[in-house]
Amino acid sequence: MARKSVNMTIVVRNLPEHEALALESFLAMMQKLGKDGSSRWLAFYADGDGTCRPWVQVQIDEGEMHDAKVFPGLEAVDGIWTRSGEFRLDPDIIASLRNQTSASKPT
Numbered sequence: 001m002a003r004k005s006v007n008m009t010i011v012v013r014n015l016p017e018h019e020a021l022a023l024e025s026f027l028a029m030m031q032k033l034g035k036d037g038s039s040r041w042l043a044f045y046a047d048g049d050g051t052c053r054p055w056v057q058v059q060i061d062e063g064e065m066h067d068a069k070v071f072p073g074l075e076a077v078d079g080i081w082t083r084s085g086e087f088r089l090d091p092d093i094i095a096s097l098r099n100q101t102s103a104s105k106p107t
Helices: 017-036 091-104
Strands: 008-013 055-060
Touching: none
Parallel strands: none
Antiparallel strands: 008 055
């Protein structure tokens, strides 16, 4: 089953310049891996007790701009948080959660 492609606009406010450059590099690497057809884990350190205090808003396609939120049910997924405290997200987990939600809805 082909997955629907969407356009996403991301606005990040209150981010120090060095963290903005790091986030841009992170997104550029995501793009490069996609172009190369290569799958890898990418990590981004959120220095929440330091200077990382962003305000993030997103818009998907022509929907409303809204504060970023964690996908419902995601934090309960076994293994999403590693023992070392890393949050690791494979986008296929979101697809699986969406399919479970769709399958449980009455038609």
